[in-house]
Amino acid sequence: MKIVHVVEPFASGIAVFVKTLVETMSEDVHIIIHGERAEVTPFIQVKQQFRQSNVRFIRWRSAQRSISFQKDSAAFFELYTILRRLKRKNLVDAVHLHSSKSGFIGRAVCNVLNIKNVIYTPNGAPFLVGTSGLSNFIYKQLEKFGDLLGGRVVCSSESEMDAYKKLGINASFVNNGIETAAFTTRKPANSTKLPGQFRIVTSGRIIDQKHPELFNQIAEYFRDFTQFEFIWIGDGPDKQLLYNKNISITGWLSHETVHDIVVSADLYLSTARFEGLPFAVIEALALKKPVLLTDCVGNRDLVKNGLNGNLYNTSDEAIIKILQYYNNNDMLEIMGNHSASYCDEDFNMHTSYIQYKCYYKSPISGIVQ
Structure with missing residues (x-):
């Protein structure tokens, strides 16, 4: 054709x-x-x-x-x-x-x-x-x-x-889909994360649709807790809204480098106002990451009964969930495995x-x- x-x-x-x-x-x-x-x-x-x-x-x-x-x-x-x-x-x-x-x-x-x-x-x-x-x-x-x-x-x-x-x-x-096998067989790169550090990442253009103000607001609660690190992978016209000292903005990176950072993270966070079905989150699932996503169109399709993460509506709800994840670190690996399984079942490009x-x-x- x-x-x-x-x-x-x-x-x-x-x-x-x-x-x-x-x-x-x-x-x-x-x-x-x-x-x-x-x-x-x-x-x-x-x-x-x-x-x-x-x-x-x-x-x-x-x-x-x-x-x-x-x-x-x-x-x-x-x-x-x-x-x-x-x-x-x-x-x-x-x-x-x-x-x-x-x-x-x-x-x-x-x-x-x-x-x-x-x-x-x-x-x-x-x-x-x-x-x-x-x-x-x-x-x-x-x-x-x-x-x-x-x-x-x-x-x-x-x-x-x-x-x-x-x-x-x-x-x-x-459903949007990716080559899931390319992610599940991927070996972790050397991580720059310090021992005991809890790394929270997101990826995308820094624009209103991604709601950087909300990301900044969530990070602000943790600004005096040195063990919490927030990383925004990407760039954009609204990056001045990410001003808290515990937020790092990487700029645009190669796909391999992006994946290295996501692999090193403990949690993938989305603050988007709406989505279609975000590839960045799908890739995070394939990389065995628990996800914490705003309850909006596109995002809500990527969380399954809370097994691989949670949805939230306010910054307070997100902060409470992050604290729960931090204090129950063992459950993150289990949730990450659920993420990978869910991704392969529903967001594999060969079946979708x-x-x-x-x-x-x-x-x-x-x-x-």
């Missing part, structure tokens, strides 16, 4: 998602039409992660994050030109749209070009993004209108699917992403969950 991916932004978790689809369906041809967010990850660095011979890249130069009638119109006509050319060359069996901007513009273009086999994966419901009720209302209306243009909404987690169904949009879901193959082949009667 010839699968066309339309991606804006082509960075972070979405890049991992597309890369995993390409690896899982190695016998198919993947054409990636992409924007670029150089301030997050330059395209050249993203491209280096795609080592397969079955992938081609086409730059979508006018695609950008913010809503702008003029710029979005330019992005529409550019994408129209690209997809029309590919369709004429018989290079479009299915179109997979990734994230809300690609989803809206892409469905409009496919509607005009009469391309029927279209899948839209939000990777984080946009109507949960807004910092005000008005912005969320606008995003909801845009999602409803986009749904009228055609295509199938396939979310990356069950809780994200539920959010769309509450909006009146018919949706299904396929094969469902996309069914959607690509059968857009009308595909899998309904």
Whole structure:
């Protein structure tokens, strides 16, 4: 099959998602039409992660994050030109749209070009993004209108699917997945953690969606306890909000180095306001880490009955759980083993992403969950 991916932004978790689809369906041809967010990850660095011979890249130069009638119109006509050319060359069996901007513009273009086999994966419901009720209302209306243009909404987690169904949009879901064997067989690197130190880590871009203020607030309680260490792996425009002395910000690191730090940690902490289904947390599960996650869309799919961690709603709840983990250190290994088992069962790309193959082949009667 010839699968066309339309991606804006082509960075972070979405890049991992597309890369995993390409690896899982190695016998198919993947054409990636992409924007670029150089301030997050330059395209050249993203491209280096795609080592397969079955992938081609086409730059979508006018695609950008913010809503702008003029710029979005330019992005529409550019994408129209690209997809029309590919369709004429018989290079479009299915179109997979990734994230809300690609989803809206892409469905409009496919509607005009009469391309029927279209899948839209939000990777984080946009109507949960807004910092005000008005912005969320606008995003909801845009999602409803986009749904009228055609295509199938396939979310990356069950809780994200539920959010769309509450909006009146018919949706299904396929869990994000990773190559779990590559993590479970991984040997720990030499750790810089001091004896008796309790290391708490998170990973991702330091932006409002990840709620760095909450991370800082939790760390503040422990600032006079030298045995507690907080590490934020990543960088971003809101890093000034992580000002407590017991927080270290690493900046962007290689995947291997990120995994080394997570392996050395006692606990993976997420303070996100919402997620699609975060790869950083899935990888932490595979690396046998207990997880403490905000009770939000995307996160709540990754905690199983408290066996591998817990959900929380306030900083006080998180602090109490951290103290419980610290005072019951033996249970962390048990919870970590549950994490790895749960990850292999539910977030293994070889069993999860094969469902996309069914959607690509059968857009009308595909899998309904």
